[in-house]
Amino acid sequence: MQTQLSPSVRATPAGRDAEPILRACVHCGFCTATCPTYQLLGDELDGPRGRIYLIKNLLEGEAATRATQVHLDRCLTCLNCETTCPSGVKYHHLLDIGRQHVEQAVARPLHERLLRWGLRTILPYPHRLRPLLWFAQRLRPLLPAVLRDKFPPRHRPVVSAALRPAVAAVAVAASSVQSRDESRDKSRVECSLGAYQPRQSCRLRQVIVLDNCVEPLLTPATVVALERILAALDIQVMRASGAGCCGAIAAHLAAPEQAKLQIRRNIDAWWPLVEAGAEAILVSASGCGAAVKDYGWWLRDDPDYAARAAHIVSLAQDPSEYFSAEELVPLVASQSKRLAFHPPCTLQHGQQLPGQVEHLLREAGFELLPVQNSHSCCGSAGTYSILHSTLANQLRDDKLQTLEVTDPALIVTANVGCQTHLQTATARPVVHWLELFDPDG
Numbered sequence: 001m002q003t004q005l006s007p008s009v010r011a012t013p014a015g016r017d018a019e020p021i022l023r024a025c026v027h028c029g030f031c032t033a034t035c036p037t038y039q040l041l042g043d044e045l046d047g048p049r050g051r052i053y054l055i056k057n058l059l060e061g062e063a064a065t066r067a068t069q070v071h072l073d074r075c076l077t078c079l080n081c082e083t084t085c086p087s088g089v090k091y092h093h094l095l096d097i098g099r100q101h102v103e104q105a106v107a108r109p110l111h112e113r114l115l116r117w118g119l120r121t122i123l124p125y126p127h128r129l130r131p132l133l134w135f136a137q138r139l140r141p142l143l144p145a146v147l148r149d150k151f152p153p154r155h156r157p158v159v160s161a162a163l164r165p166a167v168a169a170v171a172v173a174a175s176s177v178q179s180r181d182e183s184r185d186k187s188r189v190e191c192s193l194g195a196y197q198p199r200q201s202c203r204l205r206q207v208i209v210l211d212n213c214v215e216p217l218l219t220p221a222t223v224v225a226l227e228r229i230l231a232a233l234d235i236q237v238m239r240a241s242g243a244g245c246c247g248a249i250a251a252h253l254a255a256p257e258q259a260k261l262q263i264r265r266n267i268d269a270w271w272p273l274v275e276a277g278a279e280a281i282l283v284s285a286s287g288c289g290a291a292v293k294d295y296g297w298w299l300r301d302d303p304d305y306a307a308r309a310a311h312i313v314s315l316a317q318d319p320s321e322y323f324s325a326e327e328l329v330p331l332v333a334s335q336s337k338r339l340a341f342h343p344p345c346t347l348q349h350g351q352q353l354p355g356q357v358e359h360l361l362r363e364a365g366f367e368l369l370p371v372q373n374s375h376s377c378c379g380s381a382g383t384y385s386i387l388h389s390t391l392a393n394q395l396r397d398d399k400l401q402t403l404e405v406t407d408p409a410l411i412v413t414a415n416v417g418c419q420t421h422l423q424t425a426t427a428r429p430v431v432h433w434l435e436l437f438d439p440d441g
């Protein structure tokens with residue numbers, strides 16, 4: 001695509017970053033076919049190609065309008081389009097640039113400003129969210145439906161013993177591991193740490209776990225499961241004092257300075273632990289994982305943080321990546337359980353890890369039922385399900401139909417947002433896959 005950015009834009013970092021992204025787009029429209037908002041609304045401007053044009057026009061000097069803002073707002077940032085695009089267009093970086101541009105030029109209606117301010121001011125801070133959640137859970141029946149859905153009941157059903165398979169423990173006897181893959185035995189070093197043989201040596205293994213935000217409050221079983229699995233593997237969790245929200249909420253709400261503050265704060269909090277030997281930063285919410293893996297982009301022009309941000313990105317892993325290198329074979333894998341897996345967009349498109357969790361589940365003996373259109377979004381998308389509840393609920397209902405048609409025992413996913421959003425419209429348990437491997441659950 002040819003571009004003629006206005007001189008004032010071209011001179012800015014945003015203009016310099018946007019130009020090659022725009023030029024990479026050959027406006028073939030392949031991305032439009034997989035865009036959920038285009039499929040629902042049928043408007044070119046509610047698809048990726050149309051949004052790219054809108055942003056191009058803005059950066060070339062066209063005045064930003066409320067209509068443009070709405071079209072950009074409606075994007076789920078599901079990144080289906082990036083997976084589909086044959087030209088490798090980094091759409092989400094362009095969208096961030098476009099949204100920030102419009103945000104500065106177009107005043108939002110008061111109720112929107114208040115809602116977005118409330119979301120940015122409360123959700124990323126557990127000490128603010130916790131009391132709100134406490135009240136909301138007790139007043140749940142009195143809340144408007146859109147808010148009621150966002151607050152899970154006080155005792156969210158987790159994976160029950162009846163649903164839990166015989167793979168009750170991830171920890172497996174070393175002899176079982178050895179029998180599975182004799183060829184690796186020779187290279188293993190005898191280790192007294194526990195049941196598992198570490199990948200390379202018996203040195204103390206330590207990881208950082210991102211656990212300071214919404215997930216521990218809304219779906220606490222996920223973080224608990226992750227920490228128990230790590231304990232079973234004799235991997236120590238390092239505690240970072242001062243870390244918090246990954247920054248995704250502020251970034252999605254076109255508040256880049258708040259997002260950068262949160263990112264820098266996390267880097268400062270994690271850095272001493274990285275220097276002390278943390279081998280990975282594990283992020284069990286795939287939405288947050290995708291955000292952390294974008295830290296390099298966010299701080300690319302910050303001379304004090306760019307290098308450290310890039311190093312943090314190299315350490316960030318979804319647990320499905322981290323555990324894929326382990327010998328995580330359950331003691332008993334024969335009992336099959338019927339699951340429908342919903343791969344979050346942030347896992348399959350954002351982090352480009354399609355099939356990773358599915359592989360671990362199958363290895364553990366679960367039966368993964370076929371799910372049509374598994375590439376498409378469930379409508380959660382961070383705060384999208386609050387800000388655009390009609391579209392979000394349509395996508396959720398479509399998604400549940402495809403997930404439930406085979407009558408699975410439970411629905412499994414990998415992100416707190418998808419989990420809570422899907423759970424609002426089904427009685428079937430929706431769980432994070434880590435819960436299925438919780439040795440003490």
Ligand code: SF4
Binds near residue numbers: 025029052084086
């Ligand atoms: S698929 Fe890629 S190159 Fe084609 S229109 Fe979409 S973004 Fe542009």
Ligand code: SF4
Binds near residue numbers: 076
């Ligand atoms: S991120 Fe998702 S909703 Fe947004 S344009 Fe791409 S496919 Fe459509």
